[in-house]
Amino acid sequence: MLMVYFRGILRPAISLKNLMVLKENARNGLDSCRIETIDEVSARDLVPELCVPLNTAFYMPQAVNINSQRYLEALFIACENLTKETSTSGFGHKELYLQKKSINKLRELEGTYDAVIVCLGAKMVMLPELTGKLPLRTCRGVVAHFQLHDDISNAYPGLGPSILSDAWLAIRGPRSLYMGSTWEWKSTNSSPEVSEEESSRAVAELLPKVSAIYPSIKEWSFIRARGGLRAMPPLNPHGSLPLMGCIDEIIRHNSSCKYWVFGGLGSRGLLYHGWLGKLTAQAVLTCNDELIPSELTSWKKIMNS
Structure with missing residues (x-):
């Protein structure tokens, strides 16, 4: 069961305000999740041709890109195993059903x-x-799947990190990635299916944000899009x-x-x-x-x- 796609997340700073917030986060980060402050040269060692507008990016080598569906399946298996262990360890008989x-x-x-x-x-x-x-607050989001054709040599680096910016890139492999996500507030559409028109709008919104950081995305081809509905809490x-x-x-x-x-x-x-x-x-x-x-x-x- 493949639960972790790729390890490592890279976040370029894209504005002065964003830079200050990210620097503060890096100073106060958890010891268990190291955050390295790197310049554009070091960032391009990880992802060639990457653009770092303010010459500062934040690299989290231990961060992971999770397959949420498989994670939930594994979490239920872990609950089943824990139930069996506690039932045989003197804590009384317990049962778990789905x-x-x-x-x-x-x-x-x-x-x-x-x-x-x-x-x-x-x-x-x-x-x-x-x-x-x-x-x-309900909000619909659309994620786009892109692939790089075999006849194009500029593949994503094999151990390259995912990218988090105005839009994000979740790397699935050297020639497969997901780009997300859009924000359609007050939507009640929870269908995973995305029409051709909605796909076009999503790609038109996301592609400029991604290409500003990773220009090579223009060589990749759109495959399909999937949608979902978020439930966002209020601001306080x-x-x-x-x-x-x-x-x-x-x-x-x-x-x-x-x-x-x-x-x-x-x-x-x-x-x-x-x-x-x-x-x-x-x-x-x-x-x-x-x-x-x-x-x-x-x-x-x-x-x-």
Whole structure:
């Protein structure tokens, strides 16, 4: 199961404001994820012909480009293995099941579970009990797949990093990459299928941003595009933070089942979903959402005010 495509991410600074923010991030970065400040010459050692507008780029050699679908599949296998280990280690018998079932409303789950954690991404706002009750902003994004024909010699370096800029390049191989992503706010289109017209608009938007950093992209050919719908959290004085906590008072139901929400993680979800998932599990097991940082539950007070 291929879960990590390529290792290493390179981020060129593209404006003075961007440069200052990236320098601050590099100074305060985690020891476990090294950030190197390099100039254009060093950046081109990694990716020939790369443009670095301000002669400064930030290289994270230990960062990885993840296949999210396979990561989720591996995460479930890890949960299965942990369940088996704890059941044979004196912690009592435990079972884990994956049930695939479509529902139209949350109340269809009542009487089946003691607790339900709603983590449906953008589709949370489409559940009748939650429509208009969560401060999530929907945004459609389109990602374009490009390939380099075999008769063109200027392939991407075999161990070259992915690139993060106004648009990003996720490298799949010397002749295959993904370019993303567009931002269509207030969209409700969650279909992965992308029309020819939408594909053209996406490529027209993304290509200039990428070619400003990696001009060689003009030699690559567009193959196909895929789309998806994001659920973005609201902006507040602390930044753009996830929505978490018990939502019984929002659903206003009378069953013994308790409902919780876990969403709006945004682009940083891969970094802190494990920690937040653990906090949510502890809160659910103790029926106490005060175990969750107040910054992540404060949205409920605002919605109820």
